[in-house]
Amino acid sequence: MDCAHHLPGHPKCGGVHGHTYQIDIELKDELKLVPDQLHYEQGMVMDFGLIKEKLRVVLDKYDHKDLNLFLTTPTVENIATMLYAEFKQEIPIVNMVTVHEGHNKWAKVQ
Numbered sequence: 203m204d205c206a207h208h209l210p211g212h213p214k215c216g217g218v219h220g221h222t223y224q225i226d227i228e229l230k231d232e233l234k235l236v237p238d239q240l241h242y243e244q245g246m247v248m249d250f251g252l253i254k255e256k257l258r259v260v261l262d263k264y265d266h267k268d269l270n271l272f273l274t275t276p277t278v279e280n281i282a283t284m285l286y287a288e289f290k291q292e293i294p295i296v297n298m299v300t301v302h303e304g305h306n307k308w309a310k311v312q
Contacts, residue, residue, distance in 0.1 A: 203261050207269040207276040218268070221303050223281070225261065227289060229253075230297035247295065256292040260285065279309040286311040 203223045209215040231247040269276035273284060282301040289296045302308040 203265045205264055205267055205269045207273075209275060209277065223278075224302040225257075225285065226300040226302070227253075227257070227293075227296055228298040228300075229293065229295045231295055248293070253293065257289065259292055260288045277309075278303040278307065279311075282309040282311040 203225060204220060205223060206218055206220045208218045229247050264272065269281065273280050278301050281303075282299050285301060286296070286299040289299055298310055298312045300308055300310045
């Protein structure tokens with residue numbers, strides 16, 4: 203996901219700049235909340251194609267946009283929290299979301 207943002211008042215990140223964010227999700231199937239979308243008989247929790255579709259529903263809202271339109275302070279922590287809540291709406295068995303903002307910079311929300 204490629205986005206622009208700025209952190210108001212921050213000495214280094216106060217100006218508009220962009221990042222290519224890598225988004226990782228972890229699913230946990232013990233709750234079995236969406237049985238019609240699960241494929242236990244095939245040895246998988248959820249089909250990767252369906253996961254990709256559901257992630258796109260959320261990510262397309264933000265890709266190539268200014269994150270300050272959605273968050274007052276779009277830190278990687280706040281971005282991860284926002285995405286976690288939205289992914290959870292699309293895929294109830296989402297357990298964790300990790301948002302990477304460049305090399306060795308990330309936030310995880312569970």
